[in-house]
Amino acid sequence: MFELLVVLIPLFPLTAVILNGLLGHRYSHEAAHKLAWGSVGLSFLCAIGVFADTVKSGGAAREVTVYQWIFGGDLTINLAFLIDPLTCIMLLVVTGVGFLIHVYSVGYMHGEEGFTRFFTYMNLFMVSMLLLVMGNNYAVLFIGWEGVGLCSYLLIGYYYDRVSAAKAATKAFVVNRIGDAGFLLAIFLVFVNFKTLDYTKVFAQVGSLAPETATAIALCLLIGAVGKSAQIPLYTWLPDAMEGPTPVSALIHAATMVTAGVYMIVRNHAIYDLSPVAMTTVAWVGGGTALFAATIGLVQTDIKRVLAYSTVSQLGYMFLGCGVGAYAAAVFHLMTHAFFKALLFLSAGSVIHALGGEQDIRKMGGLKSKIPWTHRLFLIGTLAIAGIFPLAGFWSKDEIMAHAFTHHHYALYAMAALGAFLTAFYMFRLTYLTFYGESRVDHHTAEHIHEAPPVMIGPLVVLAALSVVGGFPGVPPESGWFHHFLRPVAAAAGDTHEPSAGVVLTLMGVATVIALAGWGLAHYLYRARPGTADAWAARMPVAYGTLLNKYYVDEIYDALFVEPTKRLGVLLDWFDRTVIDGVVRTVGRLTETGSAVSTWFEKHVIYGVLNVIGYANHLAARSWRRLQSGMVHHYAAIIVAGLFILVHLLLLWWTGSSPIGIALR
Amino acid sequence: MVPLSAYVAVSAILFATGLIGVLIRRNFIIVLMAVEIMLNAANINLVAFSHYLESMAGQIIALFVIAIAAGEAAVGLAIIIVVFRGKISTNVDEMNLLKW
Numbered sequence: 001m002f003e004l005l006v007v008l009i010p011l012f013p014l015t016a017v018i019l020n021g022l023l024g025h026r027y028s029h030e031a032a033h034k035l036a037w038g039s040v041g042l043s044f045l046c047a048i049g050v051f052a053d054t055v056k057s058g059g060a061a062r063e064v065t066v067y068q069w070i071f072g073g074d075l076t077i078n079l080a081f082l083i084d085p086l087t088c089i090m091l092l093v094v095t096g097v098g099f100l101i102h103v104y105s106v107g108y109m110h111g112e113e114g115f116t117r118f119f120t121y122m123n124l125f126m127v128s129m130l131l132l133v134m135g136n137n138y139a140v141l142f143i144g145w146e147g148v149g150l151c152s153y154l155l156i157g158y159y160y161d162r163v164s165a166a167k168a169a170t171k172a173f174v175v176n177r178i179g180d181a182g183f184l185l186a187i188f189l190v191f192v193n194f195k196t197l198d199y200t201k202v203f204a205q206v207g208s209l210a211p212e213t214a215t216a217i218a219l220c221l222l223i224g225a226v227g228k229s230a231q232i233p234l235y236t237w238l239p240d241a242m243e244g245p246t247p248v249s250a251l252i253h254a255a256t257m258v259t260a261g262v263y264m265i266v267r268n269h270a271i272y273d274l275s276p277v278a279m280t281t282v283a284w285v286g287g288g289t290a291l292f293a294a295t296i297g298l299v300q301t302d303i304k305r306v307l308a309y310s311t312v313s314q315l316g317y318m319f320l321g322c323g324v325g326a327y328a329a330a331v332f333h334l335m336t337h338a339f340f341k342a343l344l345f346l347s348a349g350s351v352i353h354a355l356g357g358e359q360d361i362r363k364m365g366g367l368k369s370k371i372p373w374t375h376r377l378f379l380i381g382t383l384a385i386a387g388i389f390p391l392a393g394f395w396s397k398d399e400i401m402a403h404a405f406t407h408h409h410y411a412l413y414a415m416a417a418l419g420a421f422l423t424a425f426y427m428f429r430l431t432y433l434t435f436y437g438e439s440r441v442d443h444h445t446a447e448h449i450h451e452a453p454p455v456m457i458g459p460l461v462v463l464a465a466l467s468v469v470g471g472f473p474g475v476p477p478e479s480g481w482f483h484h485f486l487r488p489v490a491a492a493a494g495d496t497h498e499p500s501a502g503v504v505l506t507l508m509g510v511a512t513v514i515a516l517a518g519w520g521l522a523h524y525l526y527r528a529r530p531g532t533a534d535a536w537a538a539r540m541p542v543a544y545g546t547l548l549n550k551y552y553v554d555e556i557y558d559a560l561f562v563e564p565t566k567r568l569g570v571l572l573d574w575f576d577r578t579v580i581d582g583v584v585r586t587v588g589r590l591t592e593t594g595s596a597v598s599t600w601f602e603k604h605v606i607y608g609v610l611n612v613i614g615y616a617n618h619l620a621a622r623s624w625r626r627l628q629s630g631m632v633h634h635y636a637a638i639i640v641a642g643l644f645i646l647v648h649l650l651l652l653w654w655t656g657s658s659p660i661g662i663a664l665r
Numbered sequence: 666m667v668p669l670s671a672y673v674a675v676s677a678i679l680f681a682t683g684l685i686g687v688l689i690r691r692n693f694i695i696v697l698m699a700v701e702i703m704l705n706a707a708n709i710n711l712v713a714f715s716h717y718l719e720s721m722a723g724q725i726i727a728l729f730v731i732a733i734a735a736g737e738a739a740v741g742l743a744i745i746i747v748v749f750r751g752k753i754s755t756n757v758d759e760m761n762l763l764k765w
Contacts, residue, residue: 630760
């Protein structure tokens with residue numbers, strides 16, 4: 001029963017992919033979308049069953065082998081699933097949030113070109129993501145890893161006739177390749193050192209690993225995680241990925257795929273625990289990204305891009321959590337972030353939908369009364385991400401920061417705290433600019449503003465509820481139900497540190513003050529005194545310009561990597577055309593000349609000799625060939641004559657005389 | 666009791682008739698018939714000597730010759746029909762394409 005449920009989880013969306021992908025054009029859009037969200041819904045029910053069974057068994061890790069996939073030499077790879085508490089949490093998040101987003105998409109994508117294609121890709125993404133979180137070895141993880149990358153590419157480029165979308169898709173794919181290369185190296189290193197790719201076997205003998213090797217594996221894994229989870233220095237693809245439809249941004253580029261890197265690090269924490277160097281690197285990459293991306297988010301004007309930088313920043317918090325050893329907290333934040341960021345993205349989608357495709361917050365404002373439901377839901381998301389007590393984001397973010405503080409990473413704590421302040425600020429700035437103040441919507445669009453249909457609002461309400469209560473499984477911090485459940489898989493080795501209640505409460509108070517300060521500043525700049533923000537920006541043109549242009553990182557990457565690569569391509573093209581083609585052409589010409597000489601020789605010398613021989617024969621035979629008259633009588637007469645002669649010769653030989661009187665003697 | 670020489674004489678006369686027929690007649694069908702006569706002359710010779718030498722070998726060979734003669738007649742007639750279709754003639758002298 002348990003095995004069946006586990007296998008069914010990825011099988012439902014896979015069936016939908018095959019049916020919708022191959023036959024989707026034959027039946028109606030309605031049938032296609034029902035199949036799509038229905039299959040994910042069934043997966044979600046199976047995931048609940050698996051989760052309940054795991055809770056009942058006390059968080060035991062169980063493996064389900066589907067079949068042996070590759071074997072030979074030392075290598076044996078099974079298509080097998082590992083079900084442990086970490087996988088259960090990921091399963092619930094992926095299928096649950098995925099289901100809600102699928103339902104939302106039915107309303108959002110209504111009437112779009114390629115409706116069935118969209119749902120096919122979405123379901124394919126679900127299959128890949130489920131393989132990623134369920135696999136019991138690195139190979140299955142890698143298949144899922146590449147599969148979600150592919151679906152991300154396909155869905156970013158969903159509007160493939162738009163150049164910017166096509167470019168963004170390519171960028172995401174290429175940047176992810178860099179990370180994947182590191183991930184592959186890590187897998188090779190694991191195999192070389194352990195002769196197996198199964199998690200359980202690897203982690204069982206991880207103690208025998210040399211610290212240098214552990215560091216190498218951990219850092220290579222980190223490269224992969226950095227690419228997939230959009231951390232410094234490979235984060236540039238995620239903001240551009242907003243070219244995809246909004247449900248895609250919510251599902252892939254906020255709630256699930258980008259958290260794969262965090263999942264992978266938590267999954268491999270046994271290796272990270274061996275390497276303080278790698279841990280420090282993870283922590284600083286995360287802390288740096290959290291702060292860096294938050295600063296860019298301060299001034300962006302595209303509603304989805306603000307949310308994208310916010311996602312990068314929040315992923316940074318998760319990395320920071322991993323880096324300081326707060327694995328359970330990182331997963332906790334992953335879960336709450338999936339709730340409130342999906343809520344924010346989908347509400348933003350609802351705003352964009354209401355405004356007929358407008359994404360620029362400078363052309364919004366005053367939408368509170370026009371689309372009240374969307375406003376309320378977006379506000380809940382904002383409160384949750386800003387870390388206002390007692391919503392989900394407060395508990396998870398605070399826990400990561402508190403863990404950093406109590407484990408004496410004060411610099412990282414300071415960065416995270418500053419990041420939290422900026423997060424509260426830019427999220428409330430976004431809310432105020434979108435929903436409050438004077439309407440800056442142009443007259444024509446304003447007439448058509450409408451609230452989203454129930455099929456879109458419904459999932460948002462569920463996500464909003466989760467954003468409110470999603471933090472409670474993790475209360476009290478570090479010893480809530482969530483942490484007990486995850487303890488078998490996510491407890492850092494030898495961490496028996498128990499902070500005092502006073503410290504924890506103080507840190508909570510500080511976090512609340514920080515969040516409220518950010519809110520207050522945003523209120524002052526964008527609500528109480530509109531126009532102040534522009535004045536501040538005008539007073540600091542260099543800082544403002546730098547932020548607005550995202551620290552010119554894209555330009556720097558272009559100049560450092562993209563342009564040289566293109567120039568190298570041009571150079572290689574020239575080399576190919578002149579040198580290699582030149583050699584080929586010279587060889588060709590030589591062959592041509594040689595064959596011309598050979599032809600002349602054959603025509604004049606060899607044919608000459610042959611003709612002389614032939615003509616000589618011809619001359620010699622001229623007088624004799626008349627013998628072949630073609631007349632049967634002539635031949636018969638010759639035969640008879642020959643017969644007579646032979647008989648005569650015989651008689652002559654036997655008897656010495658012949659009937660016609662010729663005597664031999 | 667007819668002496669052997671008589672059989673040999675009849676055989677020789679028949680053979681000479683056939684040979685002359687093959688050499689001088691122009692009609693392909695007649696030529697074929699002449700060939701048959703020559704074969705039968707040989708048969709008479711074989712059977713006569715078989716009787717004279719009290720050996721069955723001669724008669725067996727005669728049977729083979731009859732079988733071959735039948736086959737030869739069939740193939741020969743088939744060739745005649747094919748040639749006749751093309752040339753509307755059975756004159757052997759006109760069938761002289763296979764030459765120098």
